[in-house]
Amino acid sequence: MKPGIKDVAKVAGVSPTTVSRVLNDRGYISEETRKKVYRAMKTIDYTPNEIARALLNNRTYLVGVIVPSISSPFHGQVVQYVEQFLAKDNYKTLLCNSKNRSDTEKEYVSMLRRNQVDGIIVGTHNENLKEYEEAKLPIVAIDRYIAKDVATVSCDNYIAGKIATERLIAKGCRHILCIRGNSRLKMPGNDRSRAYMETMKRYHYEPLIMEVEFIKTIEEKKKLVSEMLEKHPEIDGVFAGDDTLAVLVLNLAREKGIQIPKDMKVIGVDGAEQTLSMVPELTTVQQPIEAIARVTVQTLIDQIEGKEVESHTDLPVRLIEGTTA
Amino acid sequence: MKPGIKDVAKVAGVSPTTVSRVLNDRGYISEETRKKVYRAMKTIDYTPNEIARALLNNRTYLVGVIVPSISSPFHGQVVQYVEQFLAKDNYKTLLCNSKNRSDTEKEYVSMLRRNQVDGIIVGTHNENLKEYEEAKLPIVAIDRYIAKDVATVSCDNYIAGKIATERLIAKGCRHILCIRGNSRLKMPGNDRSRAYMETMKRYHYEPLIMEVEFIKTIEEKKKLVSEMLEKHPEIDGVFAGDDTLAVLVLNLAREKGIQIPKDMKVIGVDGAEQTLSMVPELTTVQQPIEAIARVTVQTLIDQIEGKEVESHTDLPVRLIEGTTA
Numbered sequence: 001m002k003p004g005i006k007d008v009a010k011v012a013g014v015s016p017t018t019v020s021r022v023l024n025d026r027g028y029i030s031e032e033t034r035k036k037v038y039r040a041m042k043t044i045d046y047t048p049n050e051i052a053r054a055l056l057n058n059r060t061y062l063v064g065v066i067v068p069s070i071s072s073p074f075h076g077q078v079v080q081y082v083e084q085f086l087a088k089d090n091y092k093t094l095l096c097n098s099k100n101r102s103d104t105e106k107e108y109v110s111m112l113r114r115n116q117v118d119g120i121i122v123g124t125h126n127e128n129l130k131e132y133e134e135a136k137l138p139i140v141a142i143d144r145y146i147a148k149d150v151a152t153v154s155c156d157n158y159i160a161g162k163i164a165t166e167r168l169i170a171k172g173c174r175h176i177l178c179i180r181g182n183s184r185l186k187m188p189g190n191d192r193s194r195a196y197m198e199t200m201k202r203y204h205y206e207p208l209i210m211e212v213e214f215i216k217t218i219e220e221k222k223k224l225v226s227e228m229l230e231k232h233p234e235i236d237g238v239f240a241g242d243d244t245l246a247v248l249v250l251n252l253a254r255e256k257g258i259q260i261p262k263d264m265k266v267i268g269v270d271g272a273e274q275t276l277s278m279v280p281e282l283t284t285v286q287q288p289i290e291a292i293a294r295v296t297v298q299t300l301i302d303q304i305e306g307k308e309v310e311s312h313t314d315l316p317v318r319l320i321e322g323t324t325a
Numbered sequence: 326m327k328p329g330i331k332d333v334a335k336v337a338g339v340s341p342t343t344v345s346r347v348l349n350d351r352g353y354i355s356e357e358t359r360k361k362v363y364r365a366m367k368t369i370d371y372t373p374n375e376i377a378r379a380l381l382n383n384r385t386y387l388v389g390v391i392v393p394s395i396s397s398p399f400h401g402q403v404v405q406y407v408e409q410f411l412a413k414d415n416y417k418t419l420l421c422n423s424k425n426r427s428d429t430e431k432e433y434v435s436m437l438r439r440n441q442v443d444g445i446i447v448g449t450h451n452e453n454l455k456e457y458e459e460a461k462l463p464i465v466a467i468d469r470y471i472a473k474d475v476a477t478v479s480c481d482n483y484i485a486g487k488i489a490t491e492r493l494i495a496k497g498c499r500h501i502l503c504i505r506g507n508s509r510l511k512m513p514g515n516d517r518s519r520a521y522m523e524t525m526k527r528y529h530y531e532p533l534i535m536e537v538e539f540i541k542t543i544e545e546k547k548k549l550v551s552e553m554l555e556k557h558p559e560i561d562g563v564f565a566g567d568d569t570l571a572v573l574v575l576n577l578a579r580e581k582g583i584q585i586p587k588d589m590k591v592i593g594v595d596g597a598e599q600t601l602s603m604v605p606e607l608t609t610v611q612q613p614i615e616a617i618a619r620v621t622v623q624t625l626i627d628q629i630e631g632k633e634v635e636s637h638t639d640l641p642v643r644l645i646e647g648t649t650a
Contacts (some may be wrong), residue, residue: 076401
């Protein structure tokens, strides 16, 4: 049997209530008694039970983090930082990969509630689920609108789309294809293609948008983009909604013998570390991933502590000048 | 206030003890009573408190997963699958990124103990830490030796090294550089370079090994490999200990005007989905990542349930024929 509070009390020569007070930092305890209790804990290798303390204090310091998949470079790096910032404030990360299935996401929300998490961070791509509203918990969404009262943290998506489109135009592109995710979902990321549309209009160029659903496989996406490029041989620039799509276009161009950047220029959005180390030639608009994670975690903790928070925080992007655009 | 067991009991017209029995599936309860209790739970939107139940049953269904960084393609995909397989058996994943710092890793182990996890899965690169032995918990290590009694799951690293070296030789390479991690650490992955050494000897070719520590930055690694290639212009093949290093060599070769595969051939190990979708031309020996995760999770659950487990499971690799070797 693991040693318990009673064993600590016996060795320290105090009552179990006193040990409990020391552990939970409640009531008046003299410095001498406190030391005696800590010494006894060390002597018998007592590990305080945070689960029991959580029940007592109605705070678990558990935070659920739901993303489509941590094996994508963007979400991997976001969750990496989120976990790091949560850990700094003694919060623990319960990881949930929804694989973009709304039934899985619903089950996760229910599981997180049963486990009394203090809050939830969401970065999925599903339709608004009523489960989040019903959870009555502090929630922060990354680059997504969840519900009226749920705070959102994202990069400045409009500026990202504007920078990308203007870069392609400045580099001489006139027939620019914009590849984006599903427009059916109401997401901050939709501002990227809106900025593209408005920028193209301002320059009096014809916009050309194609939608590629996020949940499709790489092969399916490749086939769709390939058909598009064949149908529109005039395309001389591609603004890809994210770097995964941008890299897909680069690989497709190589297969087709299209020279980048001579025949066609390509720019993406995200700029995750892993992507830039693998494809260093990529020109992209980088999201401030570390800052997004930091602000998300702080916004959640502020909510947990009952403070007022911003309903939407936009963080600045920057252009990474590779050689593809 | 959230509704509690007493509220459920009142609505169902039974005692709180009966509700508790239904929730924990203990003692005899008639089907009719069970239904009454479930109906009452639904009526007042009662969420069972898994934390309270965990304390009662001495099982939390929490599993700590410690990896260096989930933003690496290999660990990202491993953790993705580990979380998925754990969730299938109702276990929850507490994510810990150690960033390869042993002090951080020690703190995580202590935190996981305080939170009464049922077990730990480790995939870090640190020296053996006595904390794991002291934890007296079911532990499974991925591609790592932790302690005498800790089970290890890995790919067949020796075969991986043999396949890679023989592929380069078959493609005509005679001066093959092997880039590997730190040999100071006792890891199953060391078998990759051992297989390289033995294969080279069998063919009477001179082996050339360089060590690049895992914790170095991409830029530092690039500088070291660059110096090595300049010092040994005869190198016509590179066996990189992992795909991150292989891709680094590809990018370096491009910068230096070394043509791949004409002037130099490159092969890696890992074959994570993300890497293959970004660098589809890469020839590599693929680890069975999904199987590694499945066996790891099953081995841990077997231990939690008190079953005997294999001390080391080796899983088969396969060659992915790209165009770089």
